[in-house]
Structures are given as C-alpha cells and as structure tokens.
Amino acid sequence: MNAVTPDQRDRLIGLFEAASADPGTRAVVLTATGRGFCAGADLRGGPPPGDRVPGDVARVIRHGAQRLIAAVLDCEKPVIAAVNGTAAGLGAHLAYACDLVIAAESARFIEVFARRGLVPDGGGAYLLARLVGPQRAKELMFFGDALSAADAHRLGLVNRVVPDGELEKTVRAWAERLAAGPTRSLALTKQLVNASLDSDRATAFSAEATAQEINMTTADAGEGVTAFVERRGAEFKGR
Incomplete structure (x- = not known):
C-alpha cells in the first residue's frame, strides 16, 4: 500500500x-x-x-x-x-x-x-x-x-x-x-495563494504587487501581452 x-x-x-x-x-x-x-x-x-x-x-x-x-x-x-x-x-x-x-x-x-x-x-x-x-x-x-x-x-x-x-x-x-502554460507565472500564483492563508490583507497585497513586478520580467509575460495584442494564441516557453 x-x-x-x-x-x-x-x-x-x-x-x-x-x-x-x-x-x-x-x-x-x-x-x-x-x-x-x-x-x-x-x-x-x-x-x-x-x-x-x-x-x-x-x-x-x-x-x-x-x-x-x-x-x-x-x-x-x-x-x-x-x-x-x-x-x-x-x-x-x-x-x-x-x-x-x-x-x-x-x-x-x-x-x-x-x-x-x-x-x-x-x-x-x-x-x-x-x-x-x-x-x-x-x-x-x-x-x-x-x-x-x-x-x-x-x-x-x-x-x-x-x-x-x-x-x-x-x-x-x-x-x-x-x-504548456506560463511556468513562472504559475509558480508565483501558487506562492501567493499558499501564503495568503497565513497573511493579513496588507501583506497579501504587497506580495501580489511584488509578484507582478517579478513576473513582468519573464519572457512568457511578454509573449502573453504580445499575443493578446496580435489576437493569437500565446506560446509559452516556461521562462
């Protein structure tokens, strides 16, 4: 077993x-x-x-x-x-x-x-x-x-x-x-959700803003925005 x-x-x-x-x-x-x-x-x-x-x-x-x-x-x-x-x-x-x-x-x-x-x-x-x-x-x-x-x-x-x-x-x-998804974005999302259960609102909001700042430096975030503007499906590489 x-x-x-x-x-x-x-x-x-x-x-x-x-x-x-x-x-x-x-x-x-x-x-x-x-x-x-x-x-x-x-x-x-x-x-x-x-x-x-x-x-x-x-x-x-x-x-x-x-x-x-x-x-x-x-x-x-x-x-x-x-x-x-x-x-x-x-x-x-x-x-x-x-x-x-x-x-x-x-x-x-x-x-x-x-x-x-x-x-x-x-x-x-x-x-x-x-x-x-x-x-x-x-x-x-x-x-x-x-x-x-x-x-x-x-x-x-x-x-x-x-x-x-x-x-x-x-x-x-x-x-x-x-x-096939945006791996780093999913990692940051996971961290936010897990940490939110032990955080007050101010801490959770601060963590969210920091995560957004970090995520916007990833290639997948750039690809996601570009794909939206170009009206096509995004092709994420996990980076």
Missing part, C-alpha cells in the same frame, strides 16, 4: 527539489502503483517508545513528514496528485498538499491517527483546517472514518473524481495543459 520509508521520503523530497529547479520541468504528477496511493509513513523499524529520548519524535517529524509536505508546497511547479487508491495518514496529507487533486472513484481518504492513539503529523491539521474549516477537520481527525472520493470532492478536498480507468488519461490532459 506504498507506506513511505525514510529512503523513499528522501527520494521524493529530492525529486520535488530537482523539479523545482529544472527549467525543463513544467508540471509534476504524483501518483502510485498498485491498489493504494499511500498508506502513510512506514512505522516498522523505529525504536520502541521506551528507548526514545525526549525530543527524538519531534526531530523525526520535523526532518521527515513535515519536510516532505513542505517540498510539495514549496515546489515551484504545479503538482497534481493522481490518487489511485487509499490515501491514509501522511498519504492523505501528501495528496492535500498538492495543487490539484484528481481521484479515482475507488480512492479513499482516511485520517488514521486517532485509530492508533496518535496525533496527526505531516501538516495534517494545518492543511485540513484550511481546506475544509476547523469543524470538518476535527470531525475527520477525531473519528478517523474513511472518506470516499465522492465525499472528498463534496468537501473540496478533491478537484475531480473520475472512473478508475480514466484516471491516467485525465491527469495527463491536465498535466499537459499546465506544462
């Missing part, structure tokens, strides 16, 4: 950082093989509770699950989650951190932490409260009930639900549209 091991987590972080820095990468798709999207963190192999020193768990969370979620949120390319099956715990939060979420009809989202006597990690409380509001977030986290793809869509956690056999085709179509 694709539980994330430390090695896999570090590899994912490296891939997101590489995609962010590579001008040739214009969009990112995060998906999985098999019948599950991600069952969360692999809890096998860690030290038993009695062998831990105070501070060990917080350190592991900061350098582990939180760093992975931050890599998705901070990636300067649009990231689509193609949720092909169950997304539980950290796996659900990994999907919620993506910019767009497309789920197969068979997908489920589960906040499993309360079932195990644990506190949500991987930025779960931060993400869910912003996506569905505090009351809904608490309901999902307190009870740990499985959420169907349709219910996740109704709550606003998922952009689109498609039949299982159409997931790859739908995701590819969205990824190709994003890859």
Whole structure:
C-alpha cells in the first residue's frame, strides 16, 4: 500500500527539489502503483517508545513528514496528485498538499491517527483546517472514518473524481495543459495563494504587487501581452 520509508521520503523530497529547479520541468504528477496511493509513513523499524529520548519524535517529524509536505508546497511547479487508491495518514496529507487533486472513484481518504492513539503529523491539521474549516477537520481527525472520493470532492478536498480507468488519461490532459502554460507565472500564483492563508490583507497585497513586478520580467509575460495584442494564441516557453 506504498507506506513511505525514510529512503523513499528522501527520494521524493529530492525529486520535488530537482523539479523545482529544472527549467525543463513544467508540471509534476504524483501518483502510485498498485491498489493504494499511500498508506502513510512506514512505522516498522523505529525504536520502541521506551528507548526514545525526549525530543527524538519531534526531530523525526520535523526532518521527515513535515519536510516532505513542505517540498510539495514549496515546489515551484504545479503538482497534481493522481490518487489511485487509499490515501491514509501522511498519504492523505501528501495528496492535500498538492495543487490539484484528481481521484479515482475507488480512492479513499482516511485520517488514521486517532485509530492508533496518535496525533496527526505531516501538516495534517494545518492543511485540513484550511481546506475544509476547523469543524470538518476535527470531525475527520477525531473519528478517523474513511472518506470516499465522492465525499472528498463534496468537501473540496478533491478537484475531480473520475472512473478508475480514466484516471491516467485525465491527469495527463491536465498535466499537459499546465506544462504548456506560463511556468513562472504559475509558480508565483501558487506562492501567493499558499501564503495568503497565513497573511493579513496588507501583506497579501504587497506580495501580489511584488509578484507582478517579478513576473513582468519573464519572457512568457511578454509573449502573453504580445499575443493578446496580435489576437493569437500565446506560446509559452516556461521562462
């Protein structure tokens, strides 16, 4: 069920950082093989509770699950989650951190932490409260009930639900549209939206003005304006 091991987590972080820095990468798709999207963190192999020193768990969370979620949120390319099956715990939060979420009809989202006597990690409380509001977030986290793809869509956690056999085709179509877009403009837009949830109006407006200033130096902004004046479709290069 694709539980994330430390090695896999570090590899994912490296891939997101590489995609962010590579001008040739214009969009990112995060998906999985098999019948599950991600069952969360692999809890096998860690030290038993009695062998831990105070501070060990917080350190592991900061350098582990939180760093992975931050890599998705901070990636300067649009990231689509193609949720092909169950997304539980950290796996659900990994999907919620993506910019767009497309789920197969068979997908489920589960906040499993309360079932195990644990506190949500991987930025779960931060993400869910912003996506569905505090009351809904608490309901999902307190009870740990499985959420169907349709219910996740109704709550606003998922952009689109498609039949299982159409997931790859739908995701590819969205990824190709994003890859043909003004990449730097999308990166700045992503930063503005993400930061707005933690900003007051003055800070958000200042960030918007700065983003506009930076974006107007890009070749794609020039191409977009020229294409509008010339009444033709823009051909963006991601620069």
